[in-house]
Amino acid sequence: GAVVSQHPSRVICKSGTSVKIECRSLDFQATTMFWYRQFPKQSLMLMATSNEGSKATYEQGVEKDKFLINHASLTLSTLTVTSAHPEDSSFYICSARGGVDTQYFGPGTRLTVL
C-alpha cells in the first residue's frame, strides 16, 4: 500500500510552546488529508479534514486557533499545536487519501506536554 510518513514520532515540549507535526504522502498525491487524535485504548477521533490549497474543516469541538492545519501541497500537511498544555498530550495520527481511493495512515506522533 501507499506510504505516509509523519514527523516527529515523539515530541516533548514545555507548556505554552508550539509544536509542529508534519505529514507527508511519499508515493502518491494526497488530495485530502485528515488529522486524528487517539487517547489510550480508544478509537481515533477525527479533528479536521484538509484539501490542498483550502482551509481545513474542523470537527465540532476542535479549536481551530489551537490546532492550526496547513495543507500546502499535494504531499504535505502540517498540524501545529499552539500554546500547548498538558491536556493536549495525546497521540496524533495523520492520514492521506488520493481521490476517492483508500485512506492511508501515518505512524503517529506522541506529544507530551510538561
Place this chain on the structure above:
Amino acid sequence: AQTVTQSQPEMSVQEAETVTLSCTYDTSESDYYLFWYKQPPSRQMILVIRQEAYKQQNATENRFSVNFQKAAKSFSLKISDSQLGDAAMYFCAYRSGYGTASKLTFGTGTRLQVTL
C-alpha cells in the same frame, strides 16, 4: 449520521485457528466503502481489507476475508490460520461513497489476542 458498532471489545484465538470479528453499521446511503484496519502495539494503522458496497462478492486478502451482508448491514472479518503477529486492535470503518472529502467513521475497536 452513520454509525459503526463493534460489539466485541476483546477476542482471543489460538494460533492456527480461525476467528471472526463482528461489525455492524447504520446508513441510509447506497454507495459506500467498508474497511478493516489493524493497529498493532506500534500504533501504525494498517489497512487489512476493503469492500465496496456495490460489489456482491466478499473481499479476500490472503488469510483475511469478510462476510458482507448489505441488507443486514453487517461486515464481519474472518482471520484464518491465526498468527501471533495478528494480535492487535482491529477497527471497522465506514466511508460514504459521495464526495472526495468524505470521512471515515470508526467503530470502537476489538482487541484480538492470539495465544499459543
